[in-house]
Amino acid sequence: MRIIINKVTQRPPHAPISERAIEERLAGSGARFTSGRRQVVAALSGADGPRSAAELHEEMGGEVPVSSVYRSLAVLEQAGVVEPHHGARGLTRYEMAEWLAGHHHHLVCESCGGVEDIELPKQLEVELERLVGKVSGLSSFSASGHALEVDGRCERCR
DSSP states (O other), X not given: OOOOOSOOEEOOOOOOOOHHHHHHHHHHTTOOOXXXXXXXXXXXXXXXXXXXXXXXXXXXXXXXXXXXXXXXXXXXXXXXXXEEEEOTTSOEEEEEOHHHHOSOEEEEETTTOOEEEEEOOHHHHHHHHHXXXXXXXXXXXXXXXXXXXXXXXXXXXX
């Protein structure tokens, strides 16, 4: 199936992230909201798309050791604060969970590996939801959500 999106609205910057909600979510998992985890959350909250641990480390100016970034991401993922996205080349990138950042999709560059967040116009989101229902029905599958990743080449790599 080929999906063509004629007009995509750029996702607005992430809404303010509730540190209190994150702290409660982590506490429910038996973890603390340490300064290193706060820095990872702040970096992901300000990013325009998912980031790998190495990208986060670089963007944070090396203030947090890369090993701590990996550990923080693992704890944040376990608590449901961040979500992993596994790329075709085996690279895992992370972003804030949908309950914090809102529903959106991704444009993935096959050349540079960059990932851009996009929010579909309401009409396209409704159509996508309808298609998800149809696809799910082919196998008597009960879908609980969806995420669309469109592969191609970004503006820089075209």
